[in-house]
Amino acid sequence: MLHGAYVAILLWYLVHTGSSVKQLPDLRPLLLQRWKIGQLIPVLAIVLLLALATFSDGGGDILFLMMISTIWTLLVWRRDIRLRPAVVGLVIAVIAFLGGLPFWDNSFVGKSAFVILLVFAPPMFIAGGLLLKRTGLGESQLHAGRYGKALGSFLWGCLLFVPLGLFNAASGSPGIGLTWVTRVWMPFSLPWFSAITEEAMFRLFLVSLVYFMLRPAFNKSPAVAVVSAVLFSAIIFGLGHDGTLLDRILITGLLYGLPMAVIFAKRDWEHAVGAHYMINMIPWVMVFLESLSLNVNV
Numbered sequence: 043m044l045h046g047a048y049v050a051i052l053l054w055y056l057v058h059t060g061s062s063v064k065q066l067p068d069l070r071p072l073l074l075q076r077w078k079i080g081q082l083i084p085v086l087a088i089v090l091l092l093a094l095a096t097f098s099d100g101g102g103d104i105l106f107l108m109m110i111s112t113i114w115t116l117l118v119w120r121r122d123i124r125l126r127p128a129v130v131g132l133v134i135a136v137i138a139f140l141g142g143l144p145f146w147d148n149s150f151v152g153k154s155a156f157v158i159l160l161v162f163a164p165p166m167f168i169a170g171g172l173l174l175k176r177t178g179l180g181e182s183q184l185h186a187g188r189y190g191k192a193l194g195s196f197l198w199g200c201l202l203f204v205p206l207g208l209f210n211a212a213s214g215s216p217g218i219g220l221t222w223v224t225r226v227w228m229p230f231s232l233p234w235f236s237a238i239t240e241e242a243m244f245r246l247f248l249v250s251l252v253y254f255m256l257r258p259a260f261n262k263s264p265a266v267a268v269v270s271a272v273l274f275s276a277i278i279f280g281l282g283h284d285g286t287l288l289d290r291i292l293i294t295g296l297l298y299g300l301p302m303a304v305i306f307a308k309r310d311w312e313h314a315v316g317a318h319y320m321i322n323m324i325p326w327v328m329v330f331l332e333s334l335s336l337n338v339n340v
Contacts, residue, residue: 072084096287115251128164132164163243176254177257179268180249180308198313207320223326229327232323241302249275252270272306276302
């Protein structure tokens with residue numbers, strides 16, 4: 043109940059602050075621009091994709107489609123790709139790799155998933171920036187070269203999501219019996235892996251892509267496209283994690299993924315990275331303290 047109440051208050055605060063969705067530019071349909079059905083085809087596609095993800099193998103098919111969509115976006119807008127986002131994308135991928143290396147060494151994350159997330163983090167970071175440029179939804183301080191503001195956004199995201207980090211730790215995340223977290227730096231480095239790779243995928247790219255597809259059908263009601271995009275991202279994010287279907291959608295999706303999607307849409311990507319970092323960092327601190335306690339008792 044406390045978790046749900048805080049998320050509700052946080053969402054109210056985020057929705058009622060920041061830029062208004064009414065200022066977002068109109069977008070033309072991707073297909074059949076002269077026909078009404080051209081606006082409805084992407085809506086139907088999103089509904090079918092959501093149904094596919096819900097009743098398939100935990101969103102694996104959607105991940106494959108996201109990778110294809112990333113490649114397509116980069117090819118279509120290849121002339122708009124600039125050196126800075128490409129370099130920044132590689133740098134953040136290196137940070138994610140170094141932070142998450144203990145995952146690989148201790149088989150905490152499947153090696154195929156580890157590699158896929160790292161390999162696609164830079165292209166999704168670049169493609170997400172291209173989508174932001176066209177939709178006007180959200181921001182990325184790193185794409186704009188405002189590195190000081192990026193740090194400030196990251197820290198504010200961390201601060202706002204401290205309670206969710208505590209709730210995550212109280213629920214037993216990231217798991218029991220993790221005895222390999224024995225270095226004081228690990229709780230602070232491990233969250234970089236998920237914070238960077240998953241936020242590049244589920245927020246920067248997926249929210250922007252779904253909004254880009256839906257907006258032409260809701261040019262008179264942009265809020266509908268925004269709400270649909272953040273909800274879609276939140277549910278797909280939840281389905282990509284472990285647990286029962288209900289837990290993945292309601293807990294991981296709506297109580298964690300949704301506020302991260304909203305803070306991206308109403309603030310910037312760096313806020314979302316800070317939020318994700320804090321949600322994972324506090325549980326890893328608890329794991330480290332438990333390991334430390336066990337070693338002392340022994």
